Amino acid sequence: MPLHTDARQSGEPTEFNVNPLYVRLAHEPVPRHSLPMESMLPGTAAQVVRDELLLDGNARLNLATFVTTWMEPQAQLLMTDCLAKNMIDKDEYPQTAELESRCVNILADLWHAPVGMSATGCSTTGSSEACMLAGMALLWRWRERRTAAKAATDRRSASSHPTAPPSASSHPTAPPSASSHPTAPPNLVMGTNVQVCWEKFCRYWQVEPRMVPMVPGRYHLTGPEAAARCDENTIGVVAILGSTMDGSYEPVGEINAELDRLAAGGGPDVPIHVDGASGGFVAPFLQPDLEWDFRVPRVASINASGHKYGLVYPGVGWVVWREAAALPEDLVFKVNYLGGQMPTFALNFSRPGAQVAAQYYNFLRLGYPGYQRVHQTCQDVAVHMSGRIAKMGPFELISEGRELPVFAFKIADPAASYTVFDLTERLRSRGWLVPAYTFPADLTDTAVIRVVIRNGFSWDLSDAFLADLDQHWRTLAAHPSDCAPLFPEGKRQSFAH
Numbered sequence: 001m002p003l004h005t006d007a008r009q010s011g012e013p014t015e016f017n018v019n020p021l022y023v024r025l026a027h028e029p030v031p032r033h034s035l036p037m038e039s040m041l042p043g044t045a046a047q048v049v050r051d052e053l054l055l056d057g058n059a060r061l062n063l064a065t066f067v068t069t070w071m072e073p074q075a076q077l078l079m080t081d082c083l084a085k086n087m088i089d090k091d092e093y094p095q096t097a098e099l100e101s102r103c104v105n106i107l108a109d110l111w112h113a114p115v116g117m118s119a120t121g122c123s124t125t126g127s128s129e130a131c132m133l134a135g136m137a138l139l140w141r142w143r144e145r146r147t148a149a150k151a152a153t154d155r156r157s158a159s160s161h162p163t164a165p166p167s168a169s170s171h172p173t174a175p176p177s178a179s180s181h182p183t184a185p186p187n188l189v190m191g192t193n194v195q196v197c198w199e200k201f202c203r204y205w206q207v208e209p210r211m212v213p214m215v216p217g218r219y220h221l222t223g224p225e226a227a228a229r230c231d232e233n234t235i236g237v238v239a240i241l242g243s244t245m246d247g248s249y250e251p252v253g254e255i256n257a258e259l260d261r262l263a264a265g266g267g268p269d270v271p272i273h274v275d276g277a278s279g280g281f282v283a284p285f286l287q288p289d290l291e292w293d294f295r296v297p298r299v300a301s302i303n304a305s306g307h308k309y310g311l312v313y314p315g316v317g318w319v320v321w322r323e324a325a326a327l328p329e330d331l332v333f334k335v336n337y338l339g340g341q342m343p344t345f346a347l348n349f350s351r352p353g354a355q356v357a358a359q360y361y362n363f364l365r366l367g368y369p370g371y372q373r374v375h376q377t378c379q380d381v382a383v384h385m386s387g388r389i390a391k392m393g394p395f396e397l398i399s400e401g402r403e404l405p406v407f408a409f410k411i412a413d414p415a416a417s418y419t420v421f422d423l424t425e426r427l428r429s430r431g432w433l434v435p436a437y438t439f440p441a442d443l444t445d446t447a448v449i450r451v452v453i454r455n456g457f458s459w460d461l462s463d464a465f466l467a468d469l470d471q472h473w474r475t476l477a478a479h480p481s482d483c484a485p486l487f488p489e490g491k492r493q494s495f496a497h
Contacts, residue, residue, distance in 0.1 A: 057433045063451045063465070064435040066244070066278050066308040066406075070456035072365075075358050079313065085353035087123070090335060090342050096353040097342070099360045106363055108320050110284050111293040111302055119294075120327055121320030122345055123306075123356050127277035128197035129347050130303035130319035133331075134273045135188070135201040135235075137301060137321065140328040141271070142186055142235040189229045189270075190238035191221035192440035193245045195277065198238060207235065213442040219243065219398065220250045223258035230262060236271045236300070241279030241292055245439065246399040246450065247406025249279060252292040252299065259298055271300040271326075277317075278404055280304025285372040286379060287403070300326045306359045309375065309404075311366075311455055316355035374455050378405035381462050382453040388466050394473055398448055405453040410446060417480030418473070420449045426472040432465060 013032070030036060030048065040048075059069040071079075082096070090097040104121040113119035124130040187208035190198055194211075202209040212225045226237045237259065239250045252274060263269045274292060276283070281304050283290055293302060299322065306316035321327045327345065334341040366374065382401030389409055390397050394416065401407035411420060420436040427434050439446045453462075 058431050060456060061431045061461075062433040063453075063457075064433050066305070066452055066454070067314050068307050068311050069454065071311070071313055071358065075361050075365075076313075078361055079354040079358050082354035082357045083352050087351045087353040087356060088344075088346075088349050090344075093353060096356060099353075100356045103356065103359050103363065104318065104320060107280075107304070107318055111280070111320060112295045113320065113322060114294060117323035119320055119322060120324050121318060123359075124303075124317040124319060124346065125348055125351055126307060126315040126317040127275070127303050127305040128195070128200075128317070130305075130317040131195070131197045131273075131275060131277075132201050132204075132347055133319050133345055134301040134303055134321075135198070135205065135207070136331060137327050138188070138236040138271065138273060139186060139205055139207060140331055141300075141326070142233075144328065145269075146232075184233050186233050186235045187229075187231070188235055188238060189226050191225075191240065191243075191250065192442075193220050193243045194238060194240060195244055195275065198275070208233075210234075211441075214245075214439055215442060216446075219246050219439070219443075220248055221255070223251060223254035223256075226255050227258035227262045227267075230259070230268055230270050232268045234268060234270050236273050239272055239274050239292075241274055241276040241283060242404040242406070244278075246408040246448075247278075247401060247404035247452075248399050249283070249287075249290075249292065249403045252296050256296045256298045270298070272296070272298045274299055274302045276302050276304045278305065278308045278406075280318075281306075281309035281311075281371070282375050282404055285368070285375050294322050306355065309454075310359060311362050311371075311374065312355050312358045314355075316359055375405065378453045378455060378457070381405065381457060381459060382407055382451070384459070385451065385453070385462050385466060389469070392470055392473065394477070401451075401453065406450065408448045408450040410448045416477075418476035420447050422476055423469070423472055424449060426476070427465075427468060430468050432468065 030040075059065075062069060085093045085096050087093075087096065087100070100123050103123065108119040108121060122133075124133065185206060185208050187210045188198070188202055189210045190212070192211045192213050199209060201207065210229045212221050212229065214220070220243050221237075221239065226239075230237065237255060239252045239255050241249050241252070243250070252272065255272060259270050259272070274280070276292075279292075280302060283292055293299060301319060301321045303317060303319040304310065306312045306318055307314040310316070310318075332343045332345050335344050379401060382405040386397055386400045386407040386409070389395050394411055394413065395409045396412040398408040398410060399406070411418075424434045424436040434449055434451060436447060436449050438444045439448070
């Protein structure tokens with residue numbers, strides 16, 4: 001969550017006035033940053049908040065977010081019914097816990113978890129928490145492997161060097177060998193295109209992030225690049241199924257094959273975690289023959305966002321492990337549940353059960369063919385838009401939307417008199433919320449616009465967007481002006497959502 005500072009020293013007004021029609025008195029100023037000294041009517045309070053929210057963008061025209069911005073009225077009513085249910089209280093709300101269990105099983109089946117290996121998983125507040133949990137499991141398993149390896153080394157050393165009988169003479173204690181020194185820190189291999197939650201995980205749990213940079217023509221992690229950065233201290237490789245930069249899939253099968261070759265040559269045995277925040281709910285329906293999930297032997301765990309292409313309002317995420325052994329027992333807590341014990345694994349505590357109920361509703365409501373139709377329509381719209389943009393003249397596509405229904409494009413001429421930032425500012429005047437950003441390190445001179453197509457964004461809206469884009473680039477090209485640099489020197493940054 002963003003951090004907020006003390007507003008008392010900001011110099012901004014400390015009160016605001018309420019429309020006299022809302023209240024009994026003509027003038028009732030309301031403090032901004034402290035509690036009012038008097039209560040107000042519920043309608044007044046609601047209207048004050050609504051007035052503030054008028055300044056937010058229109059969620060349906062938000063082409064920046066991956067998060068669901070429309071659900072059916074029946075689903076919204078169901079969520080309202082469940083808002084008061086605390087997801088953590090399994091004993092008081094056992095059927096909500098049962099729905100969570102069913103969702104985990106549905107996802108394990110969708111992601112081809114091997115039968116008989118006791119796949120296990122849980123819901124979370126979103127993919128960021130799910131990634132944290134998966135990362136912790138990788139870190140704990142790495143510690144277990146290191147402990148086991150050290151024990152085996154000590155046994156071999158003891159058997160080859162029997163303890164000598166005590167000597168009568170006294171000698172200074174020899175310095176410890178290099179092997180007894182603390183090991184190098186654990187590391188995690190991933191591309192620089194990962195979502196910021198992985199950088200947070202590495203910082204919070206003191207794991208070295210081994211980032212594979214993007215280069216022209218390669219905008220995500222590949223198998224050879226991943227394997228080249230692995231060693232005995234690598235806890236895992238993160239493969240992104242649907243990069244937030246351009247919507248492309250990282251080649252999980254290729255990464256698996258390269259890690260197999262590494263292990264066969266005497267290198268470390270490294271597991272894979274698939275961050276399927278978006279693609280985990282897209283690939284099973286649009287690319288069913290693509291092997292990225294538990295069909296790939298090294299994939300130990302997968303996360304996905306129910307509130308993205310799972311089509312649920314925020315926030316709900318999911319994480320599933322291939323087998324029970326992939327989730328170390330030390331990380332699991334037992335809670336009292338109907339007179340028994342239920343295992344739990346989470347970083348948070350209280351949260352509403354509404355999103356879990358809505359996820360189960362969507363599974364029942366849509367089924368496999370429903371999800372397939374929704375996502376196919378999104379992809380058709382994305383490919384239609386990217387194709388039209390490619391033909392407009394000044395733009396070059398980075399991706400087309402043929403994996404995730406997401407595409408990115410840049411201005412082809414680096415000497416153009418306008419930037420992608422100028423374009424998005426003009427589009428905002430029509431209500432379109434479209435992100436423009438530079439790529440991460442080594443590609444910070446590449447600035448793109450990214451478009452995310454979600455359920456509810458119609459063909460008609462897509463044509464309206466294309467018409468506005470075409471009008472605005474032509475206006476900017478016809479009225480050139482000196483453009484400021486993309487970012488002040490030394491302050492370039494990449495998109496992190």
